[in-house]
Amino acid sequence: MKRLILLFVFLFGLGNSYASVESDFFRNPEFVMPKLNGNGDFLLVKKRIDNYNEIVLTNLNKYIETPVLKVSTQSSTYISDFEWLGNNNFAISTYDDINGGNLYLYKINENGKAKRSALLSNTYVFDAQITQEDRFIAFRYKHGKPNLFSFDLNSERHESQFRSKKRITKGPLRNGRWLVNHSGSVNVNYDTEDGQTEVYVKYPDSKQWRQVWENSDEIEFKPVMFIPEKHELLVLSQKDEGYLKLYSYNTQVNEFTNIVYQVNGRDIANVLINPFKPELIGYSYIQGGVAHHIYNQTLSELVDKHTKTTDIPNGYVINFSQDYKKVIYINSSIDKPSKYYLYNQSINESMLLGEERPWLNKYELGTSEVITSKSSDGVEIESYLTLPARTDNKQVPLLVMPHGGPLGVSDTRHFPIDVHYFVQQGYAVLTPNYRGSSGFGEKFLNAGKKQWGRLIEDDIESAVAKVLDKGVIESSKICIFGISYGGYSALISAIRRPDLYRCAISYAGVTDIPLLFSGGVQTDNERHQALKDILGDPDESWDTLVEFSPIYRANELKIPIFIAQGGRDRIVEDEHYFRMKYVLEKLDKDFEHFYMENEIHGFKLVGSQIELYIKINEFIQNSFVNQETIKANTADE
Amino acid sequence: MTIYAESSFTQKLLLLLSVIFTFPALAIEPLEKDEGYVLVALKVEQGYLPTYVTLSGEGWGNGLKYDLKPTSTNYWLEAVEAGTYEWDRLYLNKDVYLDIEDAELTIKVEPGKINYGGHLLLHTTMNASRNSLLGGARFYFNNKASKAMTYLDNNFPSLVKDYDLIYTGEHKDHFFDYAKQLKGVKL
Numbered sequence: 001m002k003r004l005i006l007l008f009v010f011l012f013g014l015g016n017s018y019a020s021v022e023s024d025f026f027r028n029p030e031f032v033m034p035k036l037n038g039n040g041d042f043l044l045v046k047k048r049i050d051n052y053n054e055i056v057l058t059n060l061n062k063y064i065e066t067p068v069l070k071v072s073t074q075s076s077t078y079i080s081d082f083e084w085l086g087n088n089n090f091a092i093s094t095y096d097d098i099n100g101g102n103l104y105l106y107k108i109n110e111n112g113k114a115k116r117s118a119l120l121s122n123t124y125v126f127d128a129q130i131t132q133e134d135r136f137i138a139f140r141y142k143h144g145k146p147n148l149f150s151f152d153l154n155s156e157r158h159e160s161q162f163r164s165k166k167r168i169t170k171g172p173l174r175n176g177r178w179l180v181n182h183s184g185s186v187n188v189n190y191d192t193e194d195g196q197t198e199v200y201v202k203y204p205d206s207k208q209w210r211q212v213w214e215n216s217d218e219i220e221f222k223p224v225m226f227i228p229e230k231h232e233l234l235v236l237s238q239k240d241e242g243y244l245k246l247y248s249y250n251t252q253v254n255e256f257t258n259i260v261y262q263v264n265g266r267d268i269a270n271v272l273i274n275p276f277k278p279e280l281i282g283y284s285y286i287q288g289g290v291a292h293h294i295y296n297q298t299l300s301e302l303v304d305k306h307t308k309t310t311d312i313p314n315g316y317v318i319n320f321s322q323d324y325k326k327v328i329y330i331n332s333s334i335d336k337p338s339k340y341y342l343y344n345q346s347i348n349e350s351m352l353l354g355e356e357r358p359w360l361n362k363y364e365l366g367t368s369e370v371i372t373s374k375s376s377d378g379v380e381i382e383s384y385l386t387l388p389a390r391t392d393n394k395q396v397p398l399l400v401m402p403h404g405g406p407l408g409v410s411d412t413r414h415f416p417i418d419v420h421y422f423v424q425q426g427y428a429v430l431t432p433n434y435r436g437s438s439g440f441g442e443k444f445l446n447a448g449k450k451q452w453g454r455l456i457e458d459d460i461e462s463a464v465a466k467v468l469d470k471g472v473i474e475s476s477k478i479c480i481f482g483i484s485y486g487g488y489s490a491l492i493s494a495i496r497r498p499d500l501y502r503c504a505i506s507y508a509g510v511t512d513i514p515l516l517f518s519g520g521v522q523t524d525n526e527r528h529q530a531l532k533d534i535l536g537d538p539d540e541s542w543d544t545l546v547e548f549s550p551i552y553r554a555n556e557l558k559i560p561i562f563i564a565q566g567g568r569d570r571i572v573e574d575e576h577y578f579r580m581k582y583v584l585e586k587l588d589k590d591f592e593h594f595y596m597e598n599e600i601h602g603f604k605l606v607g608s609q610i611e612l613y614i615k616i617n618e619f620i621q622n623s624f625v626n627q628e629t630i631k632a633n634t635a636d637e
Numbered sequence: 638m639t640i641y642a643e644s645s646f647t648q649k650l651l652l653l654l655s656v657i658f659t660f661p662a663l664a665i666e667p668l669e670k671d672e673g674y675v676l677v678a679l680k681v682e683q684g685y686l687p688t689y690v691t692l693s694g695e696g697w698g699n700g701l702k703y704d705l706k707p708t709s710t711n712y713w714l715e716a717v718e719a720g721t722y723e724w725d726r727l728y729l730n731k732d733v734y735l736d737i738e739d740a741e742l743t744i745k746v747e748p749g750k751i752n753y754g755g756h757l758l759l760h761t762t763m764n765a766s767r768n769s770l771l772g773g774a775r776f777y778f779n780n781k782a783s784k785a786m787t788y789l790d791n792n793f794p795s796l797v798k799d800y801d802l803i804y805t806g807e808h809k810d811h812f813f814d815y816a817k818q819l820k821g822v823k824l
Contacts, residue, residue, distance in 0.1 A: 518808035519780050538809060546811055568682065570777075578783040579812060586819045 022610040024359055025421040028053065028073060031354030033318065034328055034340050037084045038130055038276065040321025042108065043328075043342075044082055044090055045354065048073070055082050055092050059112050060326075060342075068092070068114050069104060073606060083125055086133040089153050090114075091125050103138075105153065118158050127180045130275045131322075137168070137180050145175055150184055172200050172209050179223055182278050188223045188233070197221050201251050203228045212251045220244070220442070224271050226251075227278060234260060234280070236268060242442040244268045246283065261294075263287075267439050276322045284316075286439045288370045289384045289413035290334055291316070302327050306343040309350040315341070328353070334413040335367050335386070335420075364389035366423035368413045371430070373466035376458040379447065382440070383432035383463040384413050386423050387472065397477035397624065398467065399427040400493075400501075402434060402460050404484030407448050407534060410437040418613070425617055430467055434459035450536045452485075452513065453492040453548035460489065461497060477624050481505035481616065483602060484572055491550035491561070491580075498558040503623035505562040505616050508572045508601050511580040512552070513545040514538055519573050554583045560626070561591040562619045564612055566599030592619055663792045665714060672716045673746040674800065676753045676785055677703060679727075680710040684761030684774070687727040693738070695720040710756075712788050714796075719748040724757060724778070735761075735774055742778040745805040751789070751796065753813075754805045756781040780804060782812045 027048075034045040043058040054070040069092050071077050077096040084090050088108040095101045103125065105118040120138070126148055127137035138151040140162055147167040155161065168186055169178055176191030176198075189209060190199040199213035199221060212233060213221050222236040224246065233249040239256070244267035246260040261268055261283045269291070272282040282295035293316040295303060306315060306329055315329040318340070327343045329350070337357040343350045355361075368386040375381050388396060399422050403411050411431040419429045433440070434456045436448015448456055460480075468475055480490045480501050487509015494504035510516065516531055517538050532538075538545055546552050561584065565577035577595065584591045594615055596608050603609045668674065679690060692701040694717070701722060703713045724742040727735040744754030761774040782804055789797045802817075804810040 512812065514809065514811055515780065518804070518806055518810045520777065542809070549811075552811065552815055573779055573781075575779065575781050575783060578781070578787075582783045582787065582816070583819065586816075 021424055022421070022613050023606075024357075024363070025417055025424065026609040026613065027359075027606055029337070029356035030358070031340065031356055034342075034353050035082070035084060036319050036321055036326055036328055037087045037090075038322040039087045040323070040326035042087075043353075044068075044084065046079060046082065047354075053079050055079060057090075057108070057114050062112070064112070066114060068106060069094075078604070081125070083128050084130055085125070085128050085136040085153065086130060088133065089117075089136075091128075091136070093124060107153070117153065120158060123162075126178075127184070128275070129180075129182075129184050131182060131277075132184065135184060137184060138162075142167075148178060148180070148186065171202070172211075173198060179226060181226070182276075187226045187228065190221075190223055199223060199233075201226050201228070201233060210251070212249070212254050225273060225278060225280075232257075234271070236271065238267070238442045244442075246271055246280075265441070267441060269439060275319075286410065286412060289368070289382070289411065289433075291332065291412065291414065293317070298324060299327075302343065302345065303329075305345070305348060306341065306350050309343065309348060310341060312339075312341075332414050335365055335415060337415050363424060365420055366429075371463055371466050373459075373462040375435070375455065375462045377455065379435060379444075379455075379459070381432060381434060381459045381463055383430055383466075384411060385467055385470075386413075386419050386429045386431075388423050388426055388428065391472065395472060395474040396426060396428045397479075397620075398430060398464070398473045399620070400430045400432070400460065400464055400478065400480040402432055402456075402480070402482045402486040402489040403437070404482070404486050405448075406434070406436040406452070406456055406485040406489075407445060408436075408438045410439050421613060422617075427620075428467070428473060430463055432460045432463040434463075449534055450541075452488065452535065453496070457489060457493055457496055460493065461500065464500065476627060477502060479503040479505065479620050479623065481507070481620075482509065483507045484509065487563075487572075488550065492548065494559050494561060495550060495553050495556045501559055502627050503560045503562070503620055505564070505619065506550075506580075507564040507612070507616075508566065508569055509550075509563070509576065510572055511550045511563075511576040513549045514542070515573075515575060515579070519575060551579050551583050554580070554589065555587055557584075557587075557589055559590075560619070560623045561589065562594070562616060563591065564594040564616075565596075566601060566603055566608075567595065567597040568599060569601040571601040663714075665793065665796065666716050668716050668749065671719050671748050673719050673748045674714055674751040674796070675701070675717045675722060675744055675746050676751060676789070677701065677713045677715075677744070678710065678753075678756040678781070678785060678788075679705070679759065680756050680781075681759050681761075682709075684759070685729055687729055687735075687759075688731075689728050691725045691728070692722045692744070693725045694718070694722050700725065710784075712785075712792075714751075714789075714793065717746055719746050721745050722754075727759065729761075735776075737776060740776070740778070743805075747803065747805075749800065751800050751802040752805050753782065753785045753802065755779055756784065780806055780810060782810060783816075786813065786816050 030048040032046040034043050036043055041061050043060055045056055047054050047056050051073050052070040055068045057066045057068050071079055077094050080095045081093040090106050092104045100122050101124055103120040103123040106114045107117045108114050124139040126139040129136045134154050135150050135152050138149045140147055148169045149162055149166055150168050151161055171189035173189050173191040176189055178186045179188035181187050187202045195216055197215055200209040200211050202209050219239045220237050224234040226233050231250055231252040233251050235247050235249045236244050237247055238244050245262040246268055248257045248260055250257050263285045266285045266287055268283050269286055270284045274281045281299055284291055284293045312331045315331045318328045318330055320327040325345045329341045331339045337360055339355045340353040341350045342353050366386045366388050368384050371383040371385050373381045403409050410433050422429050435444055467473055478501055480493050482490045487506035490504040490506045563577055563580050565574050567574050581593055599608050687705055689704045694700050705711050722744045725738050746752045755778045758777040802813045
């Protein structure tokens with residue numbers, strides 16, 4: 001009996017500690033994105049408390065915390081965003097797959113308590129208009145068309161403010177995009193259709209819209225801010241040298257005048273605009289997998305002061321009070337979870353507000369480095385290799401994790417949680433920014449088009465080869481795992497290089513390229529054109545699309561395969577998964593499968609993620625063990 | 638191959654049940670001249686299960702009407718006159734229905750073939766018990782050819798051998814041709 005109890009304790013204890021790594025890495029962060037109001041006296045933050053995600057309001061003068069809205073972590077509803085609408089009003093957005101988005105509006109009363117003032121269904125905050133106490137710009141679809149409304153927060157009549165005649169989006173491009181100025185007026189209307197981009201601006205003293213740009217889609221022209229008194233439209237474009245730069249464009253003569261922001265050999269990732277007045281305050285870009293923020297003089301002096309008080313580098317500003325007296329920073333350092341700080345200029349002190357994942361502090365986390373390789377055609381590829389903290393000078397297995405997309409997405413080194421989970425399990429993880437990844441310029445981005453299963457995978461293999469040259473990897477233990485395009489890449493890589501990879505894991509992966517065209521019967525024209533541009537025209541290159549589809553070459557698979565899918569994935573429909581499963585079964589291939597009926601593209605529920613990653617880790621380990629068994633048997637013979 | 642979420646006991650039970658209750662091949666009427674088989678599929682992903690559904694055909698009296706069984710996915714296979722059929726209404730009860738005709742979800746039936754146009758997937762958050770529609774409904778018409786193939790393999794194996802199975806959606810699909818080749822390899 002004693003033995004039985006001991007065995008039970010051992011098994012229970014083992015199972016528990018085994019699962020705890022997964023639950024530590026995949027549970028939701030407990031403190032996310034704190035936001036100050038303009039006066040700097042209140043703070044909103046999303047917290048995870050027990051089994052709930054909560055929006056908590058903190059009175060910074062009295063340090064009193066009040067929960068405002070809480071949603072169970074098991075609920076199909078989640079808190080998607082929250083923001084200040086002036087000093088005393090704020091909004092919380094929730095979303096669920098069935099009902100779509102809800103917008104909860106709150107007002108802080110004289111006692112400092114938040115009271116719900118409205119609930120607006122299918123409505124989003126387009127522009128918070130933080131300097132105006134009584135209104136914000138709301139976005140809502142009406143009759144399938146996008147509309148903006150100037151919503152009066154003091155009015156008790158809510159729905160009547162969304163009548164069609166009250167929309168403020170009355171410009172030449174009805175279904176296009178809009179910019180709103182700091183006074184709440186729409187002043188830029190632009191759109192791209194059939195490869196033609198049109199841009200219109202509206203001066204404050206005019207009722208007319210004036211066209212200032214019309215050109216083919218070859219030159220990107222993305223308006224950022226219109227300053228009518230200077231006849232200046234700030235525009236992101238890659239017109240020179242193929243990298244996104246911020247330009248000043250003169251709307252009187254319709255000409256580019258000068259470059260405002262640029263980075264050598266990289267795209268500008270983001271332009272930072274002061275929410276309180278129409279001025280630029282900086283920009284950001286990604287280099288070496290790390291986000292760099294360049295600020296104007298006022299903000300960079302504050303960043304320096306904060307850095308001196310905390311001795312923590314790589315901090316960047318999330319938001320600040322209107323008088324710059326209070327600033328919130330994130331120390332989004334590489335290879336560690338984020339921490340948030342409040343810097344108070346009046347007393348020159350920084351205070352730790354919260355940590356996203358403090359429970360990970362007990363782990364020795366891995367460290368990343370940049371790997372640069374040359375692909376088959378000489379194109380330079382930047383990848384990131386994250387190694388376990390302790391390898392005891394032994395070679396470690398490698399997990400290659402190509403990102404999704406494949407176009408316009410890139411990996412960074414800012415603590416990708418799945419990478420660090422696998423590193424904690426003892427793998428080195430390689431995340432390649434293959435051609436098509438964002439941030440490396442237009443030429444690199446476009447080079448990823450029509451290269452599914454071809455040059456993109458050459459890029460990935462070049463990165464693997466470079467890592468193998470370092471001598472830290474056990475070359476007989478390499479697997480490839482990806483989500484979405486990464487899942488496709490895992491399958492096609494298994495077909496291309498069974499000599500290199502020991503197993504492949506495809507999670508929500510594309511398995512049949514032509515199905516991307518025929519999957520949704522009601523395919524809209526815009527999506528169809530985009531697919532043709534990215535993949536090739538099925539009418540002209542049908543055989544190629546079939547040739548590079550894993551399901552039609554499944555007979556070539558020689559290594560173990562794991563496929564995983566959510567039943568409510570609307571990005572990569574579960575038909576990709578079921579086709580692969582059908583074919584693998586017919587061909588009697590070695591594979592495992594994992595399906596969650598109610599899950600979406602990239603599982604949403606923490607429990608589903610934990611279950612999946614435990615299975616994947618077991619699958620990889622078993623693949624390595626089986627490989628060793630085969631090797632041993634071969635040696636015996 | 639591994640199937641998760643099924644204990645070995647469950648697997649044994651399933652095996653036993655599958656021996657006892659082997660899928661019997663269903664009977665279906667033979668095709669007349671100018672007729673083809675239409676495979677209609679509806680999956681209720683969430684919410685209310687309609688009592689019956691209708692598809693309109695070309696000309697008066699050529700519509701199709703199917704009653705639903707209380708399962709999340711319903712299939713109907715029938716010999717019909719060649720032509721175009723369009724999803725029309727999903728009746729939640731005798732009086733209340735979702736009219737989806739405007740979405741123009743069609744199945745084009747070619748003579749002498751088994752024609753599959755896609756699965757209609759339905760989400761509802763409505764209460765139709767008092768003859769009123771509260772909440773909303775969303776639907777998708779998606780190509781789920783492998784599920785259609787599995788259904789036909791299990792229920793009409795000889796029909797699939799004897800007739801070409803085609804996807805009738807706007808864009809070309811390679812799966813049925815490939816699945817047929819695979820069977821050729823295996824059988």
